[in-house]
Amino acid sequence: MGKVYSLKIIDLKEETKNSVLITFKIPNELYSVFKYDPGQYITLQFNLKGQQIRRSYSLCSSPLISEYLQICIKRVKDGLVSNHINDTLKKGDYVEVLPPEGYFLAKVNKDNYKTYYLFAAGSGITPIISILKTVLHTEERSYVYMIYGNTNQETIMFREELKLLEEKYKNRFVLIQTLSRPKSSWSDLWKVSDKTYRKGRVDAVCINWFINTYPPYAQNAEYYVCGPGKMIDNTVKTLEGMDVPFNRIFIESFGGAIMNNEIETTTEANLIVNLKGEKNEIIIPKGKTVLRALLDENYSPPYSCEGGVCATCKCKVIKGKVAMLKNLALTEQEVENGYVLSCQSYPLTSNIEIIYN
Template identity: 60%
Template sequence: MSNFYSLKVSEIKEQTSEAVAVSFDVPVELYDEFNYKPGQYLTLKFNIEGEEVRRSYSLCSSPLFEEALTIGVKRVKNGLVSNYINDNLKVGDEVEIMIPNGRFYADVKEDNYKTYYLFAAGSGITPILSILKSVLIGEPNSYIHMIYGNTNQDTVLFKSELEKLRNEYPTRLILVHSLSKPKTSWFSSKKEFEYRKGRVDAEAINWFINEYPPYAQNAEYFICGPGEMIENTKEALKNIDVPDNRIFIESFGGSSTNNNLEGIEKAALKAKLNNEEINISIEKGETVLRALLNNKFDPPYSCEGGVCSSCVCKLKKGKVTMKKNMALSEKEVKEGYILSCQSIALTKEIEVVFE
């Protein structure tokens, strides 16, 4: 069941010409419902031109700071919801929002002694910023080494907030900006501000870790950005023998999509959802999720982009292919988990369970 709550927009703050931070008031009676872990996301629901649409946006606020529930939203080319938020949303508007969710988060504990390596690119900074702030205030014995990639100075999200944090925690926070096409005049008079020219790629990762080795040997690695950046970073980490269970990934798009998949005509779908057994057919090219929605059922979902994992279910019978997968690990896929919003039937019968 997808439960939404109406929250009022309390502030909209421009971050760049292409992005805003949107804050929401949470009524006292919903404080417990909207408690969250640093790195999680919110799912927003809008009715745009008569169509219900949902999108997931990561929280850039920290549950340990005294600050409003806040998301960062960057324009996307032809992005229906992201552009609607940037162009039309106003302070005082009420938005339908699901409680925080997501498996990309830091387990912040006061007695932890860790080194956190944070890798972000573009709007991938939003959950990383939440983790960054939470660790700084919630783990006084931990250290953060962060590299953040952008095109140039004008595209850096949360620029002033990041600089403020670096100044407040100079012994515990290392922050390197990596700009692929920097403007040479930016902060040219401020020698204390430095950036590396280039993308966040394998070369950058190797340089960064060699330049800034861990203080605490107990290290964790958080990556958020477009698909290519994630793959490059993950490969670089694996090449220096970082174990998989210490690498945490959240993708913000950019992976390849196969939109030419058609699947089987009139496949039979058996689904267990909310303790109910459902038997319906799937039209050719229709995803498991869309088949359920079109038949008036209420499966869990958020982004329909293969990113958030809200729609995950387990394949018990048959075979499907996913158009896009930026949420499930190879291990989870091998165990039979699929994203229902991306899964098209390849056999006459399939069976899934929403756990």
């Protein structure tokens, strides 16, 4: 596992009714450790209910604008960590944090001349706004078209910041808000004559309208998508249907995967794990994942989010069978080749052997 650092919360404020914006100070000696690209995430570590728990959260700050790290955390129903953060943390607290990671990122350069299409839904805005701010600040010749979906105006994260960016960069930034269940006061809150606000979701109809209404200004175009699984599927399929090359589409999933609720685990399973060049054997108790069983036995497998999103805990099953509760990170080909997310994997056979590369 990566090294954990203790960072101080220097500001904590409500962003929406169900989310908080947290600002961490980076000590001078850790600037290089916490260097990041827009779109990446950090992982927080807590000891809750007698267990070490980690969750990953995308950075919403810009590495080229702010000297601080910022994350915005939305409360999740029955979410152990998100509720702990929203209810308990306060300014002045220290939190254990792992350095930035992630492959959903934009390589921003002042000489770029690109068109960026940004698609976000709900809390999927967090890595998107980091990319947005960094591109607008750095690439003076690039254009950004963004569509952001929410339930209603009260659930929009970074609403005021987005309005300021629209005003500051109005010649090369277009933002379209789409709401699935807008409140009646929406028109009163957003009385701007030259704006278009759509009712609905970020679906195929919306995306087709968006791309056709705002064609690329620069032909060198990139597409960044972050949100629930269904929104991502709709966006990617629609873009591919418009002949957008897949290597220009970058995705980050924020939940919404189909849960496998029909897993029938064995009473317990014998696990052989190949980790860091050593082979060890433990018992996986009924109801525990491969990862959690290893952690409970004081082993140190790689892991980060424990949500099936980041793929840090990826391993290969070389004997026996497991089933994943959900998978938001591995491709179909990886799964066919025997790779699984150990944080989501439950034993189906009494003997299992895995290897962490």
